[in-house]
Amino acid sequence: MSSGHRTFTVFLTLLSGLLLTLIGIVTHWPPLLWAVVMALLLLTALWAVRPRRTSGVIPQQRTLEPDLPIPPVDRWERVVTDIPLPSGMDDYDFLFSATIRWCPGTAPDRAPLVNAVGLATHSIVERAREVVATQAPYRSALAQHLLSAALGCMRPDATGRVEAMAENVELSLSETDRQRLNKLSTTRKNKELWEHERNYERNKRDYLGEDVLKDPGSAVVWWLSKDETRVEDTVQLIGTLAQLSAAARNEEVPDEFQPYLNSFPSPEASAQNGFHDAFSENGRAGHPYDMTSAFPYGTASGHTGGVPPGAAAAEAVEQLLTALELSADEPVGVLLTDRITEAVHGAGKAEEAEELGRRFSPPPPPEDEEKPDEDAPGPL
Known part of the structure; x- marks a missing residue:
């Protein structure tokens, strides 16, 4: 029995004793009755506070064997x-x-371990x-x-x-494989960019050489299509367009366009009609279209006045570029000089073609510049 239960039993015994005492005084119990009542009250209190044997939380039948150790968990x-x-x-x-x-x-029956x-x-x-x-x-x-x-x-x-x-x-x-893949990706992207740029340049050259400048008439029509209202300016440029078309095709200017060769516009007119800007992204004006002094070292007949043939041909091409307000470094200038060099070489003039290639070929790229690898792998 807990201490709380004992306290309650003692309190209840005292309360019962007081109640019986009051009753005995009022009713005038004899002394023998007083002795019996007090003895019964004392025996009841002793019986209530006697120690009792408890079974506990765990049932008795479960405590016959000691607790066994818990086996370790197989975490699989x-x-x-x-x-x-x-x-x-x-x-x-x-x-x-x-x-x-x-x-x-x-596992099936009798399966091996x-x-x-x-x-x-x-x-x-x-x-x-x-x-x-x-x-x-x-x-x-x-x-x-x-x-x-x-x-x-x-x-x-x-x-x-x-x-x-x-x-x-x-x-x-691995880190090494990651670095290799990064290099391959950079090389592939550079190659694709270079291929696009080369195809763009090739397409532009084909467009100018095989479509725009295939003959003087096509060149005139191309120029007029840029602005149909500037007919007079186009007429003034017929000679220039005819000579440019002939140079692109390595041929002489047709006879029907010969009268237009001396009707070149002034520098102010050429700058106003935007002829030079049509061929170059960085057009510059300032050189007159004076074709009478374009070939001081000779004419189409081949007289060079004692000057070496290679130097005379190179100077003539340079004068032509100056008259057309073109630069050998510009795409159109490179196209024109390449066509002239190929035509001169095809005509059997090896010395003149070599001099033209030396004077007007674009400089090679720097050695330390990263060049696209033709053997680089394709898209990853």
Whole structure:
């Protein structure tokens, strides 16, 4: 009995004794009755406060044996790190890390013992290899999300003896492979840019040489199409357009356009009608269209006045560029000088063609400039 119960019993006994005492005084009990009542009251109090044997919280039948130790929990998991897995590119492997969780499957009767951890690890590695075998190595972050989803489900292995899944999946590349891929990507982008620029230049040259300047008439029509209201300005430029077309095709100016050769516009008129800006992005005015002094070292008949043929041809081409307000460094100037050099070489004038190539060929790029690698791999 607890101390609270004992206190309540003593209090109740005293209260009962007082009540019986009042009753005895009022009713004038004899002395013998007083002795009997007091004895009964005392015996009742002693019986109430006697110690009792309790059974406790645990039932008696459960305490016959001592508590046994709890066996350790088999956590059925394994951590693997940096397992190489093939990617979509040869010689570039992913590094796979994860926490493999597994549980035993249903074993048939008299089935042999197996290494459950090994079966679970093999199952997860094979599932991971099937997922990343087609993934590009430079997209390892995306491949990691796909792999986490593929390995996040508990599935049985090929033998059916274990079921396995993977958590905390990580997929990465070695630092050296990452650097190589960055270099390959930069090279590929530079090559694509260079190819686009070269194709743009080739298309522009084809457009000018095979469409715009294929004959004087096409050149005149092309110029007039820029502004149909400037007919008089176009008429003044017929001679210039005819000579430019003939130079682009390595031919003489047709006879029907010979009368227009001396009708060149003034520098102010050429700057006003924008002829030079049509061929160059950085047009500059200031050189007159004075074709009478364009060839001081000779004419079409071949007289050079004692000057070396190569120097005479180069000077003539330079005078032509000056008369047309073109520069040998501009795309149109390079196109014109290349066509003239090819025509001179085709005519059997090797010395003159060599001098023209030396004077007007663009300078080679610096040695330290990174050139596109023709053997660079294609898109990654």
